[in-house]
Amino acid sequence: MEQILTQNFKVLNACRLNAYLGREGYKSLHKLFSQQSSQIIEEVKKSGLRGRGGAGFPTGMKWGFIPKDPGSPVYLCVNADEGEPGTFKDRALLEKDPHRLIEGIIIAAYAIGAREAFVYIRGEFYRPYKILEAAVSEAYANNFLGKNILGRGFDLDIYIHRGAGAYICGEETSLISSIEGKRGYPKIKPPFPAVKGLFGRPTIVNNVETLAALPFIISNGAAAYAAIGTEKSKGSKLISVSGHVARPGVYEIPLGLPLITFINEYAGGIRNGKRLKAVIPGGSSVPVLTSLEAKDVLLDYESLASKGTMLGSGGMIVMDESVDMVKALKVLVDFYHHESCGQCTPCREGSGWLKKIMDRIESGHGRDGDLDLLINVSDNMMGKTICVFADAMAMPVKSFVTKFRKEFEDKIN
Amino acid sequence: MTDDMNFTLSKEGEEKIGTLLKRYPSTRAALLPALWLVQDEAGWISDEAAEYVAAKLDLPAAEVYGTLTFYTMFNRRKLGRHHIEVCTNICCWLKGSEEILTYLKAKLGINEGETTEDGKFTLSTVECLGACGEAPMMMVDLEYYGDLTHDKIDEILKSLN
Known part of the structure; x- marks a missing residue:
C-alpha cells in the first residue's frame, strides 16, 4: 500500500516547509482553488473518508450539514486533544508532518467556507504545539495562510488554542465549550455544531488524522483513496500500538488488515515469547477482545463491530498472558472516574460507584453480587447522558467483567 | 499568598492579553490563553492572579474560578522548581509504571502530590499523555521522557537544576 499519512515520517526535517515542499507539499491547493467548495465536499464523500478521531462518521457528510446559507462566520475546529488512553497517532502527525495537517485544514476550511480555524491542542502536547506553531508561521510567511492565499482569493487564519488537562475536551462539543473559555462541558445535540457550534456559529470539528488525509484525496482523487481498504471501510488508518508487543509505535495500515497480521508483522509480535491474552483495539473506551476473538477479526469498522467492539481511535493496547485483568x-x-466532567448524574455518580466497587474487589474485599452490580451500574450509565463518556466507561467495564468473569470471581472468592 | 497581592503580569504579558482579546469574538474565549500566560510567568495561579484575569477580561471572578478549577494543568499552589508527572494509565501500567513511581518516591523521599524540602521537585501522577509507545513515561516541566528505567531516571534528575 502507498503510504499516505506516514510518507514523510522518516524524512529528515519533514516538519519544515522546505522539506515538505520538496515532497510535493501543498500541491493539492492548485486543484482545490480551481474547484467549487461543493465539488470538494462531493470528492471527499466519494473517497469514503470517515472521522479518524474515534466516532468514524463520514467526513464529507459531516461537512454537508453546514446550512446552505450560513452567513458568516463559519468555523473549523481541529481536534488535536488526543487523550484516549493508548492513542498517540495525532502527536506523531503533529510532530513529524505538521504541514500536511495545515494543508488539510486549508482544504477543509475552503470546503465549508471557514475563514478561521482553531486548532485545539491538549496542554501537555507542548513540543507538538511548538512544532505546529513554527509550521504555521512558515505557512503564513509563504502565503499558504493569511490573506488571498496563493493569489486565489481565499483567506484563512489558523489560531492554536491550548487545552489545560481534561480528557473530556476531546469530545467535540466539550472542545467547543473549552475554546469559549468555559468548563469543558459537552452540550446537548441537537443542535449539532454544524448548525450551532463555536460562538453559536456553524462549526465543523475534525480530527488531526482526518484532515491529514485530505491532501492525498484532493491531489490524487477520491478513487485513489477509495481503492485502499475494504468496500465500506475505505482508505488507510494510523494504528498506535502499545503494551506487550515487541515494536510499539505508530503504523499506517490499509483498513481491513487482519488484527493478528498487524500484531505479528507490524508490531513484531508479542514480546518475550509470551502468548496474547487480550486486545483493546481502538483506545481504552472500546470493548476488549479475548485472544480467541482477536484471531480472525479485521481492522476495519465493520469487522470490529461484528465482534461487538470498535476501531475507535486506532489506539491498540495489547496484553499478554501475565496481565491481571482485574487490576487492569x-x-x-x-x-x-477522574475524568468524568460531572455534568450528568448517571456518569458523575455511576463512575464513583464503579470505582468503589472495583477498589474493593481489587483489594480483596469484593462481595457476592458485585459483578452483577458492575454490569447493572454500567447499563444505567449507557445512553443516559449528554455525551458518550458514560458509554466509554461502561463498555470496558462490561466487556472485562463478562469476558474475564472467572478472574473477577476468583478475586472475590 | 501575601506575596501575590495585587498580581500583575509583565508589560509583555499584558500586551499579549490585549492581542488575545482581539482574536476571539467573546472576551471569555481568551480565558484559557490568559491563564496560561499567568502560569507561564508565575508558575501557578493564585486567587489574586485569578481576580486579575477576571478584571482584564471583564468577567465575574466566579466564572474564572469555575473554569480555572476544572482543568488539572492549572496549578493552584506553588510547586517545586521541577514538576515530575508520571503516567499511571493503562499502557504505562502494563509496562511497569507502578514500579517507576515507587522508585521516584523513594529517590525523592516524597509521596505523590508532595514537594521535596529543598523546593526542587514536585511529584504527581497523571492520566494518559499520548506517548504510550514509549511506556513507561513521565513528563517533567512539559518535556516528555519515555522508556524509563532506573538509570534513565537518575540521569534525567541529575540534568535538572
Whole structure:
C-alpha cells in the first residue's frame, strides 16, 4: 500500500516547509482553488473518508450539514486533544508532518467556507504545539495562510488554542465549550455544531488524522483513496500500538488488515515469547477482545463491530498472558472516574460507584453480587447522558467483567 | 499568598492579553490563553492572579474560578522548581509504571502530590499523555521522557537544576 499519512515520517526535517515542499507539499491547493467548495465536499464523500478521531462518521457528510446559507462566520475546529488512553497517532502527525495537517485544514476550511480555524491542542502536547506553531508561521510567511492565499482569493487564519488537562475536551462539543473559555462541558445535540457550534456559529470539528488525509484525496482523487481498504471501510488508518508487543509505535495500515497480521508483522509480535491474552483495539473506551476473538477479526469498522467492539481511535493496547485483568480494569475505572466532567448524574455518580466497587474487589474485599452490580451500574450509565463518556466507561467495564468473569470471581472468592 | 497581592503580569504579558482579546469574538474565549500566560510567568495561579484575569477580561471572578478549577494543568499552589508527572494509565501500567513511581518516591523521599524540602521537585501522577509507545513515561516541566528505567531516571534528575 502507498503510504499516505506516514510518507514523510522518516524524512529528515519533514516538519519544515522546505522539506515538505520538496515532497510535493501543498500541491493539492492548485486543484482545490480551481474547484467549487461543493465539488470538494462531493470528492471527499466519494473517497469514503470517515472521522479518524474515534466516532468514524463520514467526513464529507459531516461537512454537508453546514446550512446552505450560513452567513458568516463559519468555523473549523481541529481536534488535536488526543487523550484516549493508548492513542498517540495525532502527536506523531503533529510532530513529524505538521504541514500536511495545515494543508488539510486549508482544504477543509475552503470546503465549508471557514475563514478561521482553531486548532485545539491538549496542554501537555507542548513540543507538538511548538512544532505546529513554527509550521504555521512558515505557512503564513509563504502565503499558504493569511490573506488571498496563493493569489486565489481565499483567506484563512489558523489560531492554536491550548487545552489545560481534561480528557473530556476531546469530545467535540466539550472542545467547543473549552475554546469559549468555559468548563469543558459537552452540550446537548441537537443542535449539532454544524448548525450551532463555536460562538453559536456553524462549526465543523475534525480530527488531526482526518484532515491529514485530505491532501492525498484532493491531489490524487477520491478513487485513489477509495481503492485502499475494504468496500465500506475505505482508505488507510494510523494504528498506535502499545503494551506487550515487541515494536510499539505508530503504523499506517490499509483498513481491513487482519488484527493478528498487524500484531505479528507490524508490531513484531508479542514480546518475550509470551502468548496474547487480550486486545483493546481502538483506545481504552472500546470493548476488549479475548485472544480467541482477536484471531480472525479485521481492522476495519465493520469487522470490529461484528465482534461487538470498535476501531475507535486506532489506539491498540495489547496484553499478554501475565496481565491481571482485574487490576487492569481498576486502572481504567480510576481514569474514567477522574475524568468524568460531572455534568450528568448517571456518569458523575455511576463512575464513583464503579470505582468503589472495583477498589474493593481489587483489594480483596469484593462481595457476592458485585459483578452483577458492575454490569447493572454500567447499563444505567449507557445512553443516559449528554455525551458518550458514560458509554466509554461502561463498555470496558462490561466487556472485562463478562469476558474475564472467572478472574473477577476468583478475586472475590 | 501575601506575596501575590495585587498580581500583575509583565508589560509583555499584558500586551499579549490585549492581542488575545482581539482574536476571539467573546472576551471569555481568551480565558484559557490568559491563564496560561499567568502560569507561564508565575508558575501557578493564585486567587489574586485569578481576580486579575477576571478584571482584564471583564468577567465575574466566579466564572474564572469555575473554569480555572476544572482543568488539572492549572496549578493552584506553588510547586517545586521541577514538576515530575508520571503516567499511571493503562499502557504505562502494563509496562511497569507502578514500579517507576515507587522508585521516584523513594529517590525523592516524597509521596505523590508532595514537594521535596529543598523546593526542587514536585511529584504527581497523571492520566494518559499520548506517548504510550514509549511506556513507561513521565513528563517533567512539559518535556516528555519515555522508556524509563532506573538509570534513565537518575540521569534525567541529575540534568535538572
